[in-house]
Amino acid sequence: MYDGEGRPGRNDECWCGSxxxxxxxxxxxxxxxxxxxxAGFEVPARGLLKTAxxxxxxxxxxxxxxxxxxxxxxxxxxxxxxxxxxxWIYDYTIEHGAVPADLDYEGYPKSVCTSINEVVCHGxxxxxDVLKEGDIVNVDCSTILDGYFSDSSRMFCIGEVSPxxxxxxxxxxxxxxxxxxxxxxxxxLGDVGAAVNExxxxxxxxxxxxxxxxxxxxxxxxxxxxxxxxxxxxxxxLAPGMVFTIEPMVNAGGCEIDMSDPNGWTVRTxxxxxxxxxxxxxLVTEDGAEVLSW
Ligand code: MF3
Ligand code: CO
Numbered sequence: 001m002y003d004g005e006g007r008p009g010r011n012d013e014c015w016c017g018s019x020x021x022x023x024x025x026x027x028x029x030x031x032x033x034x035x036x037x038x039a040g041f042e043v044p045a046r047g048l049l050k051t052a053x054x055x056x057x058x059x060x061x062x063x064x065x066x067x068x069x070x071x072x073x074x075x076x077x078x079x080x081x082x083x084x085x086x087x088w089i090y091d092y093t094i095e096h097g098a099v100p101a102d103l104d105y106e107g108y109p110k111s112v113c114t115s116i117n118e119v120v121c122h123g124x125x126x127x128x129d130v131l132k133e134g135d136i137v138n139v140d141c142s143t144i145l146d147g148y149f150s151d152s153s154r155m156f157c158i159g160e161v162s163p164x165x166x167x168x169x170x171x172x173x174x175x176x177x178x179x180x181x182x183x184x185x186x187x188x189l190g191d192v193g194a195a196v197n198e199x200x201x202x203x204x205x206x207x208x209x210x211x212x213x214x215x216x217x218x219x220x221x222x223x224x225x226x227x228x229x230x231x232x233x234x235x236x237x238l239a240p241g242m243v244f245t246i247e248p249m250v251n252a253g254g255c256e257i258d259m260s261d262p263n264g265w266t267v268r269t270x271x272x273x274x275x276x277x278x279x280x281x282x283l284v285t286e287d288g289a290e291v292l293s294w
Contacts, residue, residue, distance in 0.1 A: 001030060002037035003045040016051040032186070033239060041188075042236045044224070049241035050217055055283060057148035058217045058243060062281060062293035064096045065143045065150040069294075072141075076156050078133045082114035085139060086125035093143055101142035101149055101220050108265065113140040113153075115266075120208055120249050120257055120275045122265040133159035136169055138277045142220065149220050151245055152293035153279035164252065165274055168205070172250040172276035175200040175207070179228065179246040183238060183282055183289040190235030193227040196248045206255035208275075211267070213245035216281060238284050243292065247279030 001007060007022070007030060008015055014025035026049075033043045050058065068089050075088065090111040093100050100111035108124075115123035115138040116131070123129075123138075131137060140153035155169045178199040182191045197207050213226030224236045228248040253273025261268070269275050281293040 001034055001046070002043060003047075005046045015046070016049075017053055018051070029239060029241075033237070036237050044236055044239050044242055048215055048223060049239060050243055050283070051241075054148070054217055055241075055243075057146055058150060058281075058283075059292055061098065061143050061145035061148040062150035062152075064093065064098050064145055065141055065152055065281075065293040067096070068092050068141050068143065069139060069152065069154050072139050073154070073156065076131065076137075076139075076158070078131060078159050080131050081127050082116075082123070082125035082129040082131070082137075083127040085114055086110045086112050089141060096145075098143045098145040101144045101151065102140075105220065114138070115140070115275075115277070117274055118269050118272050120251070120267040120269060121211060121277060122267055124263060124265055131158045134161050134165070136161055136165050136274065136276060140277070140279060144220075147218070149216050149218070150281055150293045151216055151220070151247075151279065152281050153247065153277060154294070155276050155278060167203075168250065168252050168274055168276045171200070171203045171205065172248065173278045175203075175205075175228075175248050175250055176246055176278040176280060179248065180280065180282060180289060180291065183246075183284060185238060185240050185284055185286060185288070187238050188233060188235050189224055189226065189238055190230035191232050192246060193230030193235075194232040196228040196246070197230075200248065200250045206251045206253070208249035208251065208255055208257060210257060211247075211249060213247045213279070215242065215244045217243045240284050240286050242284045243281065245279055245281050247277060249275055249277045251275045
């Protein structure tokens, strides 16, 4: 095939481990991908198409990720330090037989990213960061269970926040949802980022270009890169079985970012404006999309 993988015979077992004959399983999808490739489209390699077994494993991992963020939502509030959030998440994840994917990832020192106000992403939990009334914070959590990865993040408003901050948080969620609505089997990935960017721009916001979503499942970060500022009608064909994140970072001010923090991780808006992010993990299905973690 286009990706160098061999094809089973029509009556042989499918490559995906379903136990079904190839002609009753992935043959039609493979034919369609091959034809799209020959027509000049960017198509996912077979390694990006999750098998039924993979999807079950990713869903078990994702259930823990959702549980973590639900737990954080019940406890977070004024006076909590981001270090405490890190400890809650580490303990919950380990107690559920999983491991935080962030911990030791490329040297990252904690189990979660906690990004407050003007921090775009990769805020590192610290006993010095005490959440106070009026803050907005993104808690970005990732889990490994039995080798399967999941990843999602939510915004939390601490106590009463200003109308401007509340609107940024709510509209960023809607921008993410606009991206989700553009996920269609046999559609194009560029339409997803285009929908996000169009929605955010219409609210008077800007979208961070340097960071995006990503394929996920058997690794933390797989292909494709999911830009949130892509052009419609471009990008990888979305085939059933793909799993990726949509995780726009939306700024109240300009889209430029500042990556000069000496810790090597924490990213801020260049102009110090507020920023928000929501992240979901999505499976492309035969007839639409299924959100696996949020
Ligand atoms: N969770 C982030 C993502 O959405 C990645 C964080 S990597 C870390 O892809 F090392 F900073 F934790
Ligand atoms: Co992610």
